[in-house]
Amino acid sequence: MKPQKASNHIMFQKLLIIFAIVILILSPTFTYSANDIIKYDISGSSFYCQDGTSRSCCSQLAHRVSSDHHSRCASIVLTNKSGYNMDLVAKNLEDGRWLTSEDYVGGNSVNINYEPHSLLDNESETISSVTGRFLGGLTGYVSFKINDDMTNEFTISWKVPTIGSPQYEFNFLNDTSNQHYDVKMDNVFENTVYQITINNKDNKDKTFISSIMFLVIIVLVIIVIFAIVSCCNTCRQRFRPGPPAGFNTRVIPGPPVGFNTRVITVPPAGFNTRRQHSRPGPPAGFNTRRQHPRPGPPAGFNTREQHIRPGPPAER
Numbered sequence: 001m002k003p004q005k006a007s008n009h010i011m012f013q014k015l016l017i018i019f020a021i022v023i024l025i026l027s028p029t030f031t032y033s034a035n036d037i038i039k040y041d042i043s044g045s046s047f048y049c050q051d052g053t054s055r056s057c058c059s060q061l062a063h064r065v066s067s068d069h070h071s072r073c074a075s076i077v078l079t080n081k082s083g084y085n086m087d088l089v090a091k092n093l094e095d096g097r098w099l100t101s102e103d104y105v106g107g108n109s110v111n112i113n114y115e116p117h118s119l120l121d122n123e124s125e126t127i128s129s130v131t132g133r134f135l136g137g138l139t140g141y142v143s144f145k146i147n148d149d150m151t152n153e154f155t156i157s158w159k160v161p162t163i164g165s166p167q168y169e170f171n172f173l174n175d176t177s178n179q180h181y182d183v184k185m186d187n188v189f190e191n192t193v194y195q196i197t198i199n200n201k202d203n204k205d206k207t208f209i210s211s212i213m214f215l216v217i218i219v220l221v222i223i224v225i226f227a228i229v230s231c232c233n234t235c236r237q238r239f240r241p242g243p244p245a246g247f248n249t250r251v252i253p254g255p256p257v258g259f260n261t262r263v264i265t266v267p268p269a270g271f272n273t274r275r276q277h278s279r280p281g282p283p284a285g286f287n288t289r290r291q292h293p294r295p296g297p298p299a300g301f302n303t304r305e306q307h308i309r310p311g312p313p314a315e316r
Contacts, residue, residue: 015222058099058114059193062128065103066192071131072096072160074138075193076116076168079124082146082181083200086119089143089153096138096160099128116142137162146198152177158194168194 059075066073074096080086099114116127131138138160146152153173160166170185172178182199 058126058128076127077195079197080119093140097132
């Protein structure tokens with residue numbers, strides 16, 4: 001049984017390792033940070049943007065423009081994970097201007113969109129603005145509508161004074177929208193970038209439940225496989241022909257090398273092993289008690305008891 005237990009333990013460890021690898025592969029954690037998409041390089045002249053990369057280029061370009069003109073800038077990174085498309089409702093800059101392609105001074109010619117636009121599901125965009133005058137400030141807002149059943153609408157506003165910290169604000173027009181959507185906000189890149197991610201709580205709950213169900217199924221499959229392997233090993237041991245009941249399984253040392261292993265019939269206890277000539281035995285019913293031989297009468301002798309009579313005298 002010890003080898004069987006050891007094999008089952010090794011099999012269980014392998015299954016646990018496989019299970020851990022599956023969990024690590026199927027449940028990765030992806031974190032989004034503006035630091036990953038923004039390269040803070042305002043000292044060199046090797047600034048380069050690719051065509052259509054507004055999310056990774058607008059914020060850096062706005063920072064360079066504001067630094068060169070001693071002005072202020074503000075960028076909004078909006079990520080749509082609501083499960084629905086978003087339509088742009090309104091946009092306005094009360095003070096400042098939108099960043100344009102003319103602000104890009106790279107060595108290549110690119111088409112970069114810096115103004116807000118409608119978003120598809122799982123799409124992101126960066127909205128960048130800078131001050132339009134020397135030592136000016138920034139004030140603006142954008143409004144989006146989520147194309148769900150309730151048509152939820154939200155507004156993002158920002159205010160960057162000439163001196164002081166930028167201020168950002170996010171608001172749903174309807175408070176019930178907070179029951180269906182989870183909004184994550186963060187200020188990064190020297191507080192010049194306002195990062196917003198809108199998640200659908202219902203989809204998040206469904207994803208969580210699906211992940212739990214998937215993990216439960218994986219665990220059940222591993223348990224079933226382990227049970228089948230253990231059952232097969234047990235059946236293999238059970239149906240292996242063993243010694244009869246009561247058989248002494250103690251190990252008896254064998255004969256020494258060169259010992260004659262011919263089978264010798266052992267006589268029963270008390271048997272005289274001296275060589276004897278085979279003699280025919282007495283007939284059945286014969287009295288084997290020892291009797292002394294007596295001489296019998298002569299032939300024709302009357303064995304009936306006779307009285308002794310005196311005979312005639314002898315002749316003289």
